[in-house]
Amino acid sequence: MDPSEVEFLAEKETVKVIPNFSLDKIYLIGGDLGPFNPGLPVDVPVWLALNLKQRQKCRIVPPEWMDADKLEEIREQERKEDAFSPVPSCHYMELTKLLLNHAADDIPRADEIRTLVKDIWDTRIAKLRLSADRFVGQQEAHARLDNLTLMEINTTRDFLLDSLNSMHKLRANLQPGKSQDY
Amino acid sequence: MFCEKAVELVRELHRMSDGQLPAFNEDGIRQVLEEMKALYEQNQSDVNEAKTEGKSELIPSIKFRHCCLLRNQRCITAYLYDRLLRIRALRWEYGSVLPTTIRFHMCAEEVEWFNQYKKSLASYMRSLGGEEGLDITQDMKPPKSLYIEVRCLKDHGEFEIDDGTVILLKKNSQHFLPRWKCEQLIRQGVLEHVIS
Amino acid sequence: MDTRSYMPVPPGVGTEENVFSLDDILLSQERLPCRTESVFPGLGFVDKSSDSRHIPEGTKMEIPLWLAKGLYERKRRVISVELPRVYREGWRTVFGADANVVDLHTMGPYYYGLGSQMLHFDSPENSEIAQCVLQTFIGRFRRTMDSSQNAYNEDTSVLVEKLDCLERALFRAGQSGLNAFQLWEKGLASHLTASSLVTNYRKRKLADLQA
Numbered sequence: 001m002d003p004s005e006v007e008f009l010a011e012k013e014t015v016k017v018i019p020n021f022s023l024d025k026i027y028l029i030g031g032d033l034g035p036f037n038p039g040l041p042v043d044v045p046v047w048l049a050l051n052l053k054q055r056q057k058c059r060i061v062p063p064e065w066m067d068a069d070k071l072e073e074i075r076e077q078e079r080k081e082d083a084f085s086p087v088p089s090c091h092y093m094e095l096t097k098l099l100l101n102h103a104a105d106d107i108p109r110a111d112e113i114r115t116l117v118k119d120i121w122d123t124r125i126a127k128l129r130l131s132a133d134r135f136v137g138q139q140e141a142h143a144r145l146d147n148l149t150l151m152e153i154n155t156t157r158d159f160l161l162d163s164l165n166s167m168h169k170l171r172a173n174l175q176p177g178k179s180q181d182y
Numbered sequence: 183m184f185c186e187k188a189v190e191l192v193r194e195l196h197r198m199s200d201g202q203l204p205a206f207n208e209d210g211i212r213q214v215l216e217e218m219k220a221l222y223e224q225n226q227s228d229v230n231e232a233k234t235e236g237k238s239e240l241i242p243s244i245k246f247r248h249c250c251l252l253r254n255q256r257c258i259t260a261y262l263y264d265r266l267l268r269i270r271a272l273r274w275e276y277g278s279v280l281p282t283t284i285r286f287h288m289c290a291e292e293v294e295w296f297n298q299y300k301k302s303l304a305s306y307m308r309s310l311g312g313e314e315g316l317d318i319t320q321d322m323k324p325p326k327s328l329y330i331e332v333r334c335l336k337d338h339g340e341f342e343i344d345d346g347t348v349i350l351l352k353k354n355s356q357h358f359l360p361r362w363k364c365e366q367l368i369r370q371g372v373l374e375h376v377i378s
Numbered sequence: 379m380d381t382r383s384y385m386p387v388p389p390g391v392g393t394e395e396n397v398f399s400l401d402d403i404l405l406s407q408e409r410l411p412c413r414t415e416s417v418f419p420g421l422g423f424v425d426k427s428s429d430s431r432h433i434p435e436g437t438k439m440e441i442p443l444w445l446a447k448g449l450y451e452r453k454r455r456v457i458s459v460e461l462p463r464v465y466r467e468g469w470r471t472v473f474g475a476d477a478n479v480v481d482l483h484t485m486g487p488y489y490y491g492l493g494s495q496m497l498h499f500d501s502p503e504n505s506e507i508a509q510c511v512l513q514t515f516i517g518r519f520r521r522t523m524d525s526s527q528n529a530y531n532e533d534t535s536v537l538v539e540k541l542d543c544l545e546r547a548l549f550r551a552g553q554s555g556l557n558a559f560q561l562w563e564k565g566l567a568s569h570l571t572a573s574s575l576v577t578n579y580r581k582r583k584l585a586d587l588q589a
Contacts, residue, residue, distance in 0.1 A: 003562035008324035155559045159552035169392030173508040201384030242456045249448030271383035275573040371572040
């Protein structure tokens with residue numbers, strides 16, 4: 001998958017916005033949107049929130065976890081544990097980028113949040129590599145990938161799958177088979 | 183040694199690992215086929231001799247040539263097959279009309295195959311999504327907006343957009359156009375996607 | 379990163395070759411030291427070092443892997459195949475000590491592929507070879523992974539220099555994942571770009587014109 005496709009999936013997550021306009025409920029295949037009333041918070045998909053924001057039709061309320069203090073705790077937790085800690089959103093990386101790029105003025109301490117999320121990401125990727133190496137080194141047959149997000153898996157998927165496939169074939173060499181090629 | 187020419191064909195493609203299509207090596211193919219004919223004829227006569235005169239000492243050489251025949255066959259089929267994979271990719275990268283320089287690199291059968299592929303892809307796309315069909319070669323990346331800003335990298339002449347307006351794509355001119363109309367031209371290097 | 383429409387047939391890796399894989403065809407072109415165990419009448423011209431009409435029994439010559447595989451038979455032995463140096467005990471000890479120091483490109487470049495293919499010839503050392511090839515892969519895995527996932531926007535030729543063909547392919551897979559992610563981070567993932575096929579084709583044409 002291309003990361004832009006992962007981001008596309010993330011845009012289906014919902015986020016709270018406070019609109020500055022009125023509009024009746026809209027009925028769409030993907031679900032109903034609205035109704036919109038000035039000053040009244042309403043849940044909408046991220047793609048719509050960003051579109052409204054760009055046209056200055058709303059203010060975005062950052063998700064609860066997108067908070068410098070909470071993220072700092074998560075970062076410490078992540079650094080302490082060997083295993084992957086649960087993340088506040090399975091699209092934390094994409095949502096952080098989308099919301100900070102388009103609505104930084106609605107999010108307090110935006111720069112700190114950016115750095116914290118990047119730290120969390122880096123810590124997790126380092127763990128992912130460490131566990132991949134251990135997995136290969138000990139010739140394990142299965143691994144638990146609990147709490148990993150799609151974007152994290154996606155950055156290393158091709159490499160990891162190709163490597164494991166190769167290793168599997170080299171291991172199969174230990175049990176002699178039969179074949180004939182020209 | 184036998185089969186050198188056949189491997190040369192394979193190397194020729196392997197060197198262009200990005201998928202470019204080199205000129206069809208008709209001469210190379212012909213030489214391989216000639217070698218195969220010679221190998222086959224020599225083996226026929228050795229097999230006859232081995233049978234009628236009981237000369238089993240010929241068998242190792244028969245086998246040797248037989249391996250070479252199979253090797254040549256493998257190289258040629260791999261050469262032709264890999265070229266088809268490249269030609270199929272051209273449809274996705276360039277669209278249904280190929281630049282003449284690339285068409286010149288295909289043999290008659292390959293041009294025919296490309297046309298057939300084009301047709302089956304088109305009829306498949308027509309069968310999708312109701313009346314109008316669906317162009318699955320568009321929106322290879324999830325679109326962020328319906329319209330995008332583009333700059334012309336070369337003179338391309340007149341260009342009609344959805345509502346029937348005709349605009350002139352002149353080198354260095356900048357336009358705000360429906361994304362789906364531009365995607366192909368961007369891939370072909372005629373337009374450049376400008377992001378602010 | 380742009381989507382690639384051309385996907386070549388992948389190599390088989392291990393004991394099975396993929397018939398249509400260009401990589402495997404070139405792998406099976408690797409030459410092996412052999413000894414003839416029978417006369418090959420009328421094929422003397424194949425062995426350039428002699429001008430006899432036949433290849434006599436007991437001739438030592440190098441033949442490509444595909445031919446060795448084709449001629450090799452347990453029952454009716456017409457050739458015997460020797461192990462290339464890199465799979466013999468001496469080198470196996472070196473790999474066992476530290477697989478990371480070996481330049482597998484110069485020693486290979488199809489170290490894993492050829493090693494797996496050698497198992498077709500019943501050598502008494504087969505199980506040691508298979509074990510060594512696997513352990514070498516495992517021992518070098520961390521380095522292949524780290525270099526492919528850390529190097530961004532730098533000249534990677536030094537990094538891949540000592541990698542065998544299989545490792546290089548893995549390196550490229552890692553790099554394209556990394557590049558795609560970095561591009562996304564910079565906000566360029568939704569940027570539409572010209573097909574690399576088109577741009578490379580132009581570059582080549584330009585180079586041809588200048589030559």
